[in-house]
Amino acid sequence: MNLQELWFVLIAVLFIGFFFLEGFDFGVGMATRLITKSRAERDQLVRTIGPFWDGNEVWLLTAGGAIFAAFPHWYATLFSGYYIPLVIVLLALIIRGVSFEFRNKMITEKGRNVWDWGLFIGSLLPPFLLGVLFTSMVKGMPIDANMNMYAGFLDYISLYSIVGGVAVTLLCLLHGLNFISLRTLGDVRERATALSKKLYLLLYAGLAAFALLTFLYTDFFKVRPVVIVAILALIVIASIIAHYSVSRKKEAVSFALSGLTLCLVVVLLFSGLFPRVMVSSLDPAYNMTIYASSSSQYTLGLMTKVAVIILPFVLAYQIWSYYVFRQRVTRTIDAAE
Amino acid sequence: MDILVLSRLQFALTTVFHFFFVPLSVGLAIAVAIMQTLYYVKKQEIYKDMARFWGKIFVLSFVVGVVTGIIQEFQFGMNWSEYSRFVGDIFGVPLAIEALLAFFIESTFIGLWIFGWNKFRKGVHLSFIWLVAIGSTLSAFWILAANSFMQQPGGYVIENGRAILNNFSYLFTNPYLWLQFPHMWFGALLTAGCLIAGLSALKLLQNKDTAFFKKSFNFSLVLILVGGILVSGVGHTQTQRLLNIQPMKFAAMEALYENSEDPASLAIIAGIDEANQKRSWDLSLRYLLSLLSFNSTSGAVDGMHTVNQQFEQEYGPGDYYPPVTTMFWSFRIMTAGAAALLLLGAIGAFLSRKKLLEKNRWYLYAMGLPSRFLSF
Numbered sequence: 001m002n003l004q005e006l007w008f009v010l011i012a013v014l015f016i017g018f019f020f021l022e023g024f025d026f027g028v029g030m031a032t033r034l035i036t037k038s039r040a041e042r043d044q045l046v047r048t049i050g051p052f053w054d055g056n057e058v059w060l061l062t063a064g065g066a067i068f069a070a071f072p073h074w075y076a077t078l079f080s081g082y083y084i085p086l087v088i089v090l091l092a093l094i095i096r097g098v099s100f101e102f103r104n105k106m107i108t109e110k111g112r113n114v115w116d117w118g119l120f121i122g123s124l125l126p127p128f129l130l131g132v133l134f135t136s137m138v139k140g141m142p143i144d145a146n147m148n149m150y151a152g153f154l155d156y157i158s159l160y161s162i163v164g165g166v167a168v169t170l171l172c173l174l175h176g177l178n179f180i181s182l183r184t185l186g187d188v189r190e191r192a193t194a195l196s197k198k199l200y201l202l203l204y205a206g207l208a209a210f211a212l213l214t215f216l217y218t219d220f221f222k223v224r225p226v227v228i229v230a231i232l233a234l235i236v237i238a239s240i241i242a243h244y245s246v247s248r249k250k251e252a253v254s255f256a257l258s259g260l261t262l263c264l265v266v267v268l269l270f271s272g273l274f275p276r277v278m279v280s281s282l283d284p285a286y287n288m289t290i291y292a293s294s295s296s297q298y299t300l301g302l303m304t305k306v307a308v309i310i311l312p313f314v315l316a317y318q319i320w321s322y323y324v325f326r327q328r329v330t331r332t333i334d335a336a337e
Numbered sequence: 338m339d340i341l342v343l344s345r346l347q348f349a350l351t352t353v354f355h356f357f358f359v360p361l362s363v364g365l366a367i368a369v370a371i372m373q374t375l376y377y378v379k380k381q382e383i384y385k386d387m388a389r390f391w392g393k394i395f396v397l398s399f400v401v402g403v404v405t406g407i408i409q410e411f412q413f414g415m416n417w418s419e420y421s422r423f424v425g426d427i428f429g430v431p432l433a434i435e436a437l438l439a440f441f442i443e444s445t446f447i448g449l450w451i452f453g454w455n456k457f458r459k460g461v462h463l464s465f466i467w468l469v470a471i472g473s474t475l476s477a478f479w480i481l482a483a484n485s486f487m488q489q490p491g492g493y494v495i496e497n498g499r500a501i502l503n504n505f506s507y508l509f510t511n512p513y514l515w516l517q518f519p520h521m522w523f524g525a526l527l528t529a530g531c532l533i534a535g536l537s538a539l540k541l542l543q544n545k546d547t548a549f550f551k552k553s554f555n556f557s558l559v560l561i562l563v564g565g566i567l568v569s570g571v572g573h574t575q576t577q578r579l580l581n582i583q584p585m586k587f588a589a590m591e592a593l594y595e596n597s598e599d600p601a602s603l604a605i606i607a608g609i610d611e612a613n614q615k616r617s618w619d620l621s622l623r624y625l626l627s628l629l630s631f632n633s634t635s636g637a638v639d640g641m642h643t644v645n646q647q648f649e650q651e652y653g654p655g656d657y658y659p660p661v662t663t664m665f666w667s668f669r670i671m672t673a674g675a676a677a678l679l680l681l682g683a684i685g686a687f688l689s690r691k692k693l694l695e696k697n698r699w700y701l702y703a704m705g706l707p708s709r710f711l712s713f
Contacts, residue, residue: 051448054403058440064410065433072425079414079421086415090408097404101397147422295426296501306434314441321445325452 003300004290005275007070010307012270014066018059019172019262024255025049025056027176029096029123030169032116035180035191040331042116046100048183048329053100055318057093069303073147073293074277081141081149085129085156092129096122127172128165132156134269135164139217140281147278147288155281160217167206171265174199175258178242182251185328193246196254200243207236218279220272231268235261344416351408358402360521363477364529365395366443366470368560370463377463387553388466389454391533396451399473403444409480410436427493427502428483435479443472477525478509478518485514489582513582516575523568524675530560531678534685538704541695555689561682569675573629580630580638585648585657588641591626592616592665599637601626606669609662614642 001009028049036042049056068075079086095118103115136156143149177199180192211232215221220228242257273279277293280286294300369392376384410432413421421428449457450465457465492507493500502508534557537550579587588594592609594616603626607619627636641658648657681704688694694701 051452054400054444055441055448057403057407058436058444061407061410061440062433062436064414065429065436067429068410068414068421068425069429069433072422072429075414075425075429076418076421079411080416080418083415086411090411093407094404097400101400105397148418295429296496298505299426299430299502302502302505303430303433306437310437314437314445318441318445321449324449324456 003297003304004070004294006304007066007294007300008270008274008277008290011063011066011070012266014059014063015270016263016266018056018063019168019266020175020259021056021059022053023127023172023259023262024175024179025053026123026127026172027174028180029119029176030173031176031180031192031195032123033120034173035177035188035195037187039112041188043104044184044186044188044329044331045180046103046119048180050100051321051325054097055321057097066303066307070295070300071277071290071293072295073288077143077147077149077278077288078137081143081151082133082156085133089126089129092122092125094122096126124169128169131165131168132161134168136161138220138269138273138279140279142282143278143280143286143288144282145286147286147293149278158217160213163206163209163213167203167210168262168265170199170203170206171258171262174203174242175255175262178246178251178255178258181246181249182255183329185330188331193249193251196246197243200239200246203239207239214272218272220268224271227271228268231264231271235264235268238264348412348416351405351412355402355405355409358398358405359477360525360528361532362395362399362402363470363473363522364525364527364560364564365391365398365532366466366473367526368529368533368556369395370466370470372556373463373466377459383549383552386549387556390549391553392450392466394532394536396447399443399447422499424500427486427500427508430502430505431479431483431486431508435476435483439472439476439479441472443469443476446472474522477521478514481518481521482508482511482514485511485517488517489513513575513578516571516578520568520571520575523564523571526560526564527568527675527678528564530557530564530682533557534561534682535705538701542698542701542705544695547695551689551694554685554694558682558686558689561678562686565675565679565682569672569679572672572675577630584639585641585644585659586664587630588639588644589659589661589664590668591638592619592661593638593640594642595640596643597626597638597640599627600624600635601630601638603629604665607665609665611661614658 028045032042032045036045064075064079067078099115099118099122103112103119106112106115136158139158139160141149141151141155174196177192177196181189181196184192214228214232238257238261242254242261245251245254245257275290276287277290278288280288295303369388372384372391373388375381376388413428413432446465446468450462450469453462453465456462486508489511490500491511492504493502495501508514533553537554537557540546540550541554576587576590579590591597592604592607594614600623602621602623604616604619604621607621608617610617624634626638627634630636630638641661645657649655681700684700685694685704688697688700
């Protein structure tokens, strides 16, 4: 494996980390409007992710930084090409991030409500828009010979990208609900489980549509038929077992599997893309590959050393932080907290 | 306004807004860590109360700093994609290291710190806030490494129209970084000190929790004096460095269109006519610019016309003049602000020693809220 391939994989790993971790805290943010009946219950849900959401978000930042360092052309085309969606994602993330702090510091009920809605919308928009971004990206965007993208509304928004956005949002919501079932005690735990059970039926429809549209809109099945079919099969199997585990109240299993489903979606998109980083809808000759978009061998080698040294520590202390806060969260703050 | 101007405005706006919170967070992290260390060592409850109270303000600032910081990382690609292509081989490196090395530490351990007060042994919990403080300092270091590369580039070659890194160690041994980073870091201490002093002064005016806010006030004086003196010292050296590496910026900061006389005089204030490229009037002090530039009573400074000619010979014909009015005044506001804050800190130390603090309501008003906004 050469360094370009390694970094393509590493960036996929960073997005996997992002969707697995921030996926459930997006889901918890959405659930604050869907399964709660009081402020105390909303607070309870927020407390399940309180210590973690910030560390989870860094996975997205690191993915962005890694694309910049390893594939500057990909970074430049992707970020300038998706300007408007990214602005909305950034604004949503800002509103969401500050709402964690502001919602409890408001004096009036109205003020608290405003930031509660901020948390909900800020948790709903990013997964949807990132889903739209990735699906439209693998479908192909108007990228010219100079690697510049001049896209119009219909390039971003197609049936495929909408279904992709909804699918990612739904997966995050399910992942969040399964996280709530695993991490709380009381009514919200029951309600999260019940909603998750229902939503899996919707997910099956969404996944079927997504698979069909991937066949129609992308060249994934032509490029690597075996791998793509295998990953799609795994996604379906993981969802079915997760669904079954939700009904059987095996909360750790269903949480792990909803996370795995999100990871597999990232794997699917990156496998179909490889060795391209951006697909041009104008001319296959303008497709951007990892080889033409990458930094120098010196920079890639350097960044490999940095990542290999630091990432294990990051994983170790993040896992440890989840371990020390493993106790289930109750509606009232108990004395130990 | 064209796209370029708008993009520059956007970059300035987002960066300035972000930077309201960054030095504050970096400085407050250090301040809260010291408070909690005092609690750990002296075992007095008041230090714990201080760490918790100022810690809340730190967390607010931290969160806003984090979320507005994501824009910073994205907008290089969003607005400055050609620049990113040209320099990504180098520029992406410190940004990625910043995320991997610093962001993960600070954002993971801040969660452990906020939610871990009753969960961990005191020493372990203390280590969390220090890790947050170290993480935020490291992130400042690496983003300034990226900026210092732009200020004083090195360790690269141009290949096929792109800048290619060939010496990684230059990025963190860049001599400019070792002026810019301490300048920012001591400035952060000063900023945090002023916030604590300002809010404490307001509370003292209201006679609320006098013992607590007096203690906080005295604590903040140390930050203001140490940060203020060192930021001025480093800033002075950093500005002298500009004379060698960025003569145009230096001349613009002084609004020097023509070469200065020898000895050079410093314009304290001046009217600047950018259209006709001259000062319309100025209030200047003889010797001062020579003294500040060369630590000597003689020596002339090249004006922008001379530097522009040098640039034209080196880089081809063009207009290399920066926005002089902005640079002249922002430099003066910065230095005057730092001097004013340092003076306020010194008066505060005097009053506090003489136990006259609460009687001098004018002083508490002066130290109140506005002080926080002056320092950057």
